[in-house]
Amino acid sequence: MRKMDVDVAVIGGGPAGLAAALAARRGGAAKVLIIERNHELGGILQQCIHHGFGLHRFKAELTGPEYAQRFINEVRETDIDVLLETMVLEVSNQRTIYAVNSREGMLEISAKAIVLAMGCRERTRGALRIPGRRPAGIFSAGTAQRYINIDGYIPGKKAVILGSGDIGLIMARRLTLEGAKVEAVVEILPYAAGLARNVVQCLEDFGIPLILQSTVIEVHGDERLEAVTIAQVDEQWKPIPGTERTIECDTLLLSVGLIPENELSNGAGVQLDPITNGPKVDDTMMTSIPGIFACGNVLHVHDLVDNVSKEAERAGSFAAQYALQQLPAAARRVKVTAGENIRYVVPHEVSLDIPVEFFMRVQKPQEDVVLDVGGLRSVKEQFVKPSEMLNITLTPEVLSQLSGDTLTVRIVSPKEAGRQ
């Protein structure tokens, strides 16, 4: 068994892992290692060949591979070690990593700090419990994206897409451009979950119908998928009898949500947030286990890769400080809680000593509201919806005004905000 000692080990070579590793190296960690299971760096961005990435960070509309390539090139200019085609099997709470690859066999890596950056996976048909038979031709949108953009295969020529998140919309355009027919995008919500721009450029441009407040209630076909039955849903998302209609198709793509991949975090004993399905972290992005940090989609599912990079840099630089034993212990710890119309907030705990960028999602759409952080800072929001993450940064000066030991983030009406 090959043994290695490193300062910071980063698990995952996608956008989060790349940014975390670079920040850790810049932060003074001498030996930084990226462990990636794929044969190349870049993670899921390599199959996201559409543009629209990096608007905040690079002030340019990059494609996924372009965004990744910029970070990969930066990593190549450093002495950061990269292990490709290497699968981490276990992370211990003592920061030992067991990983395998075909060249070196089992690796035992002792790390002074670890950054979890494994990303997320897609929700499946099974998790949704879509009734019906089990024909071929049902894919999660990301799997189809890989077949089409990386491996070079088109699943079928007549598709229905369930879910109008950005991946679903992007895949509608991608299939259409490649010569398949997308019969409809079906969305259970009363509005499109993805960006308006994607609704325009991926659906309207090609005349693809977006069917709202509806879902797939049955799939048909013994061998290959032959059709799906869709129906309108009520407020409780229950299908309304009498509204069923059947759409012929040979392919069904599911774009119905992403779930952080926390099997390794679980194994290490990291405490998870039942809402995000990712670890609970403090303002240094450290999990409940000292020296283990988390960032990117393994922590909570992001909409914008720019935010992933920013969050990961934070995790990477604090991981470096931890590895160098320069991370000061917090004098005071304050719990962050989700108040009115807030589904979750990351981080879960803050020390008030350092600037913190809070990321949060709302529970339901609202217009003309105010995002309020513990009465310390508030910003007006013209429109909030669950599919768009909110963020706000508070400085230590502002944070230190907090009295009490919890900080509640809320969405309030402008009137209410004015009263404070």
Added chain:
Amino acid sequence: MEREAKTKKRVQVAIVGGGIVGTLTARELARYELDVLLLEKEAEVGWGTTKANSGIVHAGIHEEPGTLKAKYCFPGNQMYPKLCEELDVSFRQNGILVVALSEEEMDTVRMYYQRGLKRGVPVRLLTREEVLAQEPNLNPEVVGAVFAPEGGAVMPFELAAAAMENAVANGVQLMVDSPVINAWAEGEQKYLETPTHVIEADVVINAAGLFADDIARMFGDDSFSILPRKGEEYLFDAQLEGMVHSTLFPVPRSKTSKGILVIPTADGNLMIGPTSDDMPVKDDIGTTAEAFERIFSESRRMVPGLDPRKIITQFAGVRAASDRGDFVIEFSPKVPGLLHLAGIESPGLTAAPAIAADVPKMLQEYGLNLVPKSGFEPRREKVVRFRLLSREEQDELIRQNPAYGRMVCRCETVTEAEIVDAIKRGARTLDGVKFRTRAGAGRCQSGFCQPVIMSILSRELGIPMEQVSKRGAGTEQVNFKAKELLGKGVC
């Protein structure tokens, strides 16, 4: 193809159907100097009722006295540990519990206990405290239970595939993709026609499961009918392993069903089901929202903490129940030398080894001369399960074969070497790989690994990606190469 143009083949024994009964029977017959052929209509064996059931090795206390089910269930149970050891198949003797949630139900529980004692089945009567100590997640309103420690769980598909592999290694011939489309008798001889072959056999063993009555009718025998009865099952994430230890049975409320169970499978996933619904057709394996509601509310009566959000997949299977309410294990009254092993519904999986073990005797009584084969090897070559090995063993294995260092299925920790081995042992499809190795059976349901498994199948079988299928012809996953649709599509 015209019948005349088809390849003729003569064997002593032809088995129709590669389910658990057919494959175990093939293996039993491989112990003798016999010319045996098994015909399977699907691309691989074990894909009918065998693949889609609860995987429970019953203890032998549920069956009504005097039935063939009672006759074969407990002896079958007793054969499991050795059988699974020889064939290297996952088997867990985790015991079964029949749980009473009221004093009234306790009467049935006591009846099972007495029945067990009478049959020699190891059983214990447990008080409320004892059963809660054993299963802390059980409904605290439990009154008591009967515990049969020798009940267990097996992966039925794995067992069928292993039995077939072992049978083939011992000389049995297997023809897949070979549905019997016609069958007849001429004098003593019986004939089976497939799309490509006409098989002549001295003895035909009808182990065609759901279609056993169709096979019998082809021969002009309508002595029994198969009444399909569907069961839906819902499988949880492996995270829930340990929440329940033994298979939990409620006290049954109908004659045809043992009720909705909570089942720790041999692989460690928790499963709930099955429903028991009479079907007008044999091939409806669809799942329904209505059945889910039923299964969920019933199973939560026993284990209130079950969380529907942890369900990763669901499936349905159809039981091949006979119109007699019991197994049909007998020679055809119409056609000499046509042996029916039919109507094998629950506890059919448990009974199958005992039924199979009886077949040589029955063939001997029919007049076949059975001479034991000297070189019969009861053991299947061991299967490497990378995830179950120690770190040192894993390291050593990668040194011997680097393909063990290439992880394909992240969720279930399955390596490329294991998938290649499964293909060498007969897997030809995504489902065949999944059921043999667990690759793709985990929480992401093959979202990440399917393209990789497809490319391994394509490489190893020497077929293009567009021909790699989920479970045989017609179930190919990707139909076109990139750019192929451009120009003819709607772009």
Added chain:
Amino acid sequence: MIKHITCTVCPLSCEITLEIGENNEIISLTGNRCNRGKVYATKEHTAPERTLTTTVRVRGGVHPLLPVRTDQPIPKGKLKEAMLATAQLEVEAPVKMGTVIVENFLDLGVNLVASRDLERG
């Protein structure tokens, strides 16, 4: 004629209403919350443009496809023609990000460029 355009410049997604005259000229434009919306809607009405992102076949690469993009938006109506053209292309690995695959693509004054490095496989 009345025409509705959803502004895609920022997440506010203003619903902009255009009144169009007989000669396709814009008579009025309402619903935008800023000037960028006006510019966008005018462009979207008179000459809508899109950036094309797709793939081309590659020989000898670690993947069979290379992601490519137009370095400037092209007329929306040209997307189909552009896809048919890219389907005919094949490049040889290795390729560097930014490499021009086709110069002056379809005579549109834009280049088709590689979206990533692709090593030989």
